[in-house]
Amino acid sequence: MNEGRRSFLKTAALGALGVAASHALPATAEGAKATGGRRWAMLIDTRRCLEKKGCAKCAEACHVVHNVPALSNPRHEVKWIWREGFREAFPDQEAEYFDETLTTSKVLVFCNHCDRPPCVRVCPTQATWRRRDGLVMMDWHRCIGCRYCVAACPYGSRSFNWVDPRPHIAEITPTYPTRTRGVVEKCTFCDERLPEGRLPACVEACEAKALMFGDLADPASEVREVLRTRFAVRRRPGLGTHPAIFYLV
Amino acid sequence: MYDGSKILAGIAVFLAVVLLPVWHNVWVASAPRPEVKIAPGAEQCVDTAAVMRATHMNVLDRWRDAVVRDGIRTTTTPTGMTVPMSLTKTCMKCHYNKKEFCDACHNYLAVSPTCWQCHVEPQPEPKESSS
Numbered sequence: 001m002n003e004g005r006r007s008f009l010k011t012a013a014l015g016a017l018g019v020a021a022s023h024a025l026p027a028t029a030e031g032a033k034a035t036g037g038r039r040w041a042m043l044i045d046t047r048r049c050l051e052k053k054g055c056a057k058c059a060e061a062c063h064v065v066h067n068v069p070a071l072s073n074p075r076h077e078v079k080w081i082w083r084e085g086f087r088e089a090f091p092d093q094e095a096e097y098f099d100e101t102l103t104t105s106k107v108l109v110f111c112n113h114c115d116r117p118p119c120v121r122v123c124p125t126q127a128t129w130r131r132r133d134g135l136v137m138m139d140w141h142r143c144i145g146c147r148y149c150v151a152a153c154p155y156g157s158r159s160f161n162w163v164d165p166r167p168h169i170a171e172i173t174p175t176y177p178t179r180t181r182g183v184v185e186k187c188t189f190c191d192e193r194l195p196e197g198r199l200p201a202c203v204e205a206c207e208a209k210a211l212m213f214g215d216l217a218d219p220a221s222e223v224r225e226v227l228r229t230r231f232a233v234r235r236r237p238g239l240g241t242h243p244a245i246f247y248l249v
Numbered sequence: 250m251y252d253g254s255k256i257l258a259g260i261a262v263f264l265a266v267v268l269l270p271v272w273h274n275v276w277v278a279s280a281p282r283p284e285v286k287i288a289p290g291a292e293q294c295v296d297t298a299a300v301m302r303a304t305h306m307n308v309l310d311r312w313r314d315a316v317v318r319d320g321i322r323t324t325t326t327p328t329g330m331t332v333p334m335s336l337t338k339t340c341m342k343c344h345y346n347k348k349e350f351c352d353a354c355h356n357y358l359a360v361s362p363t364c365w366q367c368h369v370e371p372q373p374e375p376k377e378s379s380s
Contacts, residue, residue: 071366129318139317139318140367141313174337174371174372175337175338175367176369177367178367178369179367180366191320195320
């Protein structure tokens, strides 16, 4: 009897281990290659960026390749990259006696691709989720337009399509879908370009070389090297969202 | 049955009116089955025509979930091709004319899929030299 219970427990424990191990493994090897083992992040050299006054090349490039509409009504505005005043972007940064060229300027902001994204926690349909490589992705097929994520995002990174965006896109890029009315959208870190080995459109378009994109999980990567040598801030660190966008000051 | 003749006549008139669309289709030739057009050089689809006719929507759903949610972008089809799982990059290469391919059938069956609210329809005429 005792022996029977003993062997039963052993088998059960082995089985439980097996189940745990199979869950720990990625669904497919190919999927793991596409998304696992990495932590994509972006560095913004604010000084280099601000040297080019009035430059909006990154936002233009992004908005063209992703068919982001240009709506004149500010209440309907849809944006993936834009500029925000330093004080608004970093409200909890005291920044007393900082270089005024920085604190009075507008810095580049977009989706922070947080480690702990509040938008993902509130999405009722899992239309937005965090990928294994850190990208906070969107599945526009699944978005029901409830706008919980818009309310949850502390960075205002999400835009809702109040009107049909198609008529407001100057020239539609056929390789990328548009969105439709009633769907939320935001920067996706160019998830469509990464598997092709291409950098995000904004990084490619930046003439000042102020944007850097790389893998935080790799200690030898360029972004890690820069973060080792330069001081960087993130937006609203007190919220514990752990953004993947670092501002070199 | 009281007033049986009147009741039966009433039922006959009622059926005649309600089934008007059916009579109409019997008398007038019913809508012809749609003829779909594909690119002249196209030979091989990702599955047999019968399977595609019946389950293309499921194939597209599977592709969508694999690409968007799992980040897997290519697949090997039952017909032995390796293709990107993309409506615009793969399907529309041969079925380049949405009006004469997708819409022809969807209109006949009175279904209106929402694919094209977001996905961009390719320009109708393909280049002659494109392979």
